[in-house]
Amino acid sequence: MSTTAAPVPGASREQLDRLEEHWGERPSLRAWLTTVDHKKIGRRYLVTAGLFFALAGLSALAMRTQLARPEAGLLSPQEYNQLFTMHGTAMIFLFATPMLFGFGNFLVPLLIGARDMAFPKLNALGYWIFLFAGLFMWASLPFGAAPNAGWFAYVPLTGQQQTPGLHMDVYSLGLLFLGIATAAGSINFIVTALKLRAPGMSLNRVPLFVWAIVATGFMVIFALPALNLDNAMLFLDRRFGTHFFDPEAGGNVLLWQHLFWIFGHPDVYIIVMPALGIVSAVLPAFTRRGVVGYVLVVFAIVAISIISFGVWVHHMFATGLPRLSYSFFSAASTIITIPSGIQIFAWLATMLLGRLVVRVPLLFVIGFIVTFVLGGFTGTMFALTVFDQQVTDSYFVVAHFHYVLVGGAVFPILAAVYYWLPKITGRMYHEGLGRWAFWLVFAGMHVTFFPMHLYGLFGMPRRVYTYPSEPGWDAWNLVSTVGSYLLAVGLLLVLAGVVHAIRRGRPAPPDPWGGDTLEWSTDSPPKPYNFAVLPQVHSLHPTWDESSRESMGAGAEADRVLADGRRTLLTSELDGRRERVVEMPASSWQPLLLALAMLLFFTAMLFAWYPVAAVAAVAVAGTVATWLWPPRRPERELGVSA
Template structure:
């Protein structure tokens, strides 16, 4: 196994100085607000999503404490409903997808040999909107106006006559606001992966993590409009008296569920897919070989992305829809387990045929496989209509989706965090502390959620804030609550490990693991320009490939050094043939200004200050016009 030589071997000191001048950002307050560097934005996504995860986790601890004993009075029904809704909403919309997009922001340009995302200013806008939308929703909690109807917000309980106040207005407007960020980020990932790959990185050499991110982005583009339409109709019903979900006026309450789950089930894979990509990215470094079955994994990623849009009704098996329709969705829900199983067997084969190096990232990958397979097994059970109708709205469902989302998303996230922490921070983590964190998280997760299968089967319904003591659920609930504190302790140790690495970790080499993708050919952390020489890729494992190493050596040509400005390379979509060099935009305050104008718009709509909302629309339009005004170098511009 060879390693790519430092790219600077083919670049003069004058070229390096020019690259640093064009791509570097002097530390200042203005730079902090105006940065468009994908690495800084990726780190911000990770930190911000982590903070929202902490808030959602504390909400979960309060709920578990309330449920530890029968008829406890720690939380009132009103408080429980708001914490319950904000926990689910934040975990799904403000943590899982943004955290994985944070990994994508930092890693995708590095993995494909680019110097930035295709649309750097749009990338910055996506982050600011994500931050403001999260604050918009969480700020409602101290005022007792937080969303309170569950993260799925079923009508008619979300209608004004059943749920007065601002609660569900915050939900509808907050998710509409956030949807702008998610859509912008998805477009950016797709264009970046198609047009900014290093020369030679044809589609059969694209890293599996990048495949997963692009598939996720396409799913977002097709799934999110249904959720946006749902939330827009809910807001119009509540605020302006329309009747989309009012049966007495010709509306339909099931319309909400159809639109929500047309988004909601692909969203499970929108969350899990990048995490599966992390598994495929991390595994080669700790098995000392490439992942088995690369073409099959790519096909499974594409198959999951398509089939996931045809299974939404399995969330509605108890709603009284025609029985015949259930059979089609039951079949699709069973079929989608096949491509997922292909990936599991590919990873197991990789571990069997490779030479395992047991470090903390690999431990989290093994924990992921165990937990995700168990969650997938109960998911296949839900594909059976008769079983689903028996356990619907019970804690069995809660157990299942936590096994899938914690096992399928959080465990890979933690594996990725430990794996790429040296690259992101330039510091190594403490191995023993990481191992303690793994075992506490793994044990705490199973102690918390496995008993839920049992007391779900024993009849405990979801979404209850208390229960009687003579139902036989109290012991199981106490065990789950104890497990939740164990899980929280493990996650706290993860945070302690990150802080320890930042403050006391030893400096990280460029490639501490022997990884195979291009980010490991850069310094730790990478320079602002990522690559002094845009590499020419000759292999699926470019860092293990000698010809790719030679492409960054003394023979590197000017069309791949590009030191005369902020420029990167455009290549063809399929086989990554060199097309031209394109100029990238400078740092700008426009993304922050536009996001602030949108924040004012949504806040004004929430509070009913419609003249202010009109002024905010004007500010949004003016900012977009300035943004879109052609620059002097319009023929080379990247927005």
């Protein structure tokens, strides 16, 4: 850990000691299990999502090895289906969004000048549910009971008759369980960004990464109910014999696809949106200027979050829906490229007009732009109904969405790892090792997925565990498999670089990059209370602004130290005017106990232990009631006039 201190704050030694007393936690098992510190929770999200990413990546390597040659026998069809389903489910639900939410957890309070998230205990609950839901799903794999009908889980293939056993029950219950964490985290991000911003941080001074996280939160709130409803109906059909998706009993098979893709296409942007925010956060430090067209980029973020809800049917162009309806969704799928293009051109203009400092985070940003543009180009091709119908369920589709999701999420995530690693760990990474990792990841990604466009156009269907040699797909599949191992080596170098930085990296200064946002005005890593003096923001780039820097230095206003308890400021939604001081909750067992009670409930439902499920439901209700029960002592008045 770094011992390098930030510039001397405008707080006395006595005030700093009181802040440490109220916000600090002595290392212990109890503190580890009960913490509500957003930085610790953010780090746990990052590590846990990284572990799930490793499991999903190993699944992908096993599948690519199986597909390296025709008629290979490494995996049976049943094993392949389970690995295929868990790979997609984990990458979408257990890695991409939680990893980006992990960065959000660590960074959003620091970026807006707050001391914690708006609901610290809810934040801790979200992590524990995420961990338990992920373990709930992955634990089924060693027993041969993992989900096995694809991460999209199309009915009627996922019905009890076609897919007996616990496989798809694990899927539906696991995603319902995980959805609680995702919704809780989204609400927390929205309230934190709207109400806990530093004084003076009006909406036109909010960092673009925070805009992206808030837009993602709103998208989750509106999209997730469709997925939850879908999974609840699937579970009821399989377990209790309802007929939501049974045409013979008045149900509708396409109802699953409509509800799934009403969630599923916004989910692409739920994954990509925070990653785009990362790019906008990294660029200023390595171009020495702010992102060009701030207002237009914010407009693009909001526009994407709205338009993405109107394009779900382009996933269903081959299902036989009325052709007139295709024209509207084809148009929407084309229009959504406009705000995406605005951001791309804003970043290119920023690099063109700035002074580039080529370090590893910037390399991953450039790699992202190249890959994401290629993925977006094929995406516009899918907006054309005729073309979409020709390549549906071929490997061309697999190539496209890996270009979008690996290029649009993994590259920015790796840029974020290298960019914020000094702030998170207090240690600097090894530049040479990072550059090797970038080139191997970049080359491995394109060698793996670009050939899929070709053998997809040559007719190879997706979702197959083997193939004959006659069509001539074997050479291209071998190239993809070699590329997957090259990509794996690059990712291992990323991990090696992180471990090397933590164990042997030189101490990081508070601001190693010359960044423009508030997290770089804190120690590396930040103190438990983040800011000794809550900042007064005067511009979009507060650490480049002398007035904003001085607001945290000697002579700062005493009423922004708030050393008499776990306290932070509440500000107005639009212009960041000071409203009052609020008391933040301390560490608590309630989040862990509530998550354990929920885990017991979903496990009991999986195995049809309904009396146990009823007991668990009572425990959940009791824990929630205890959580929300008002304290017996009168609450201390903390209001402060604006």
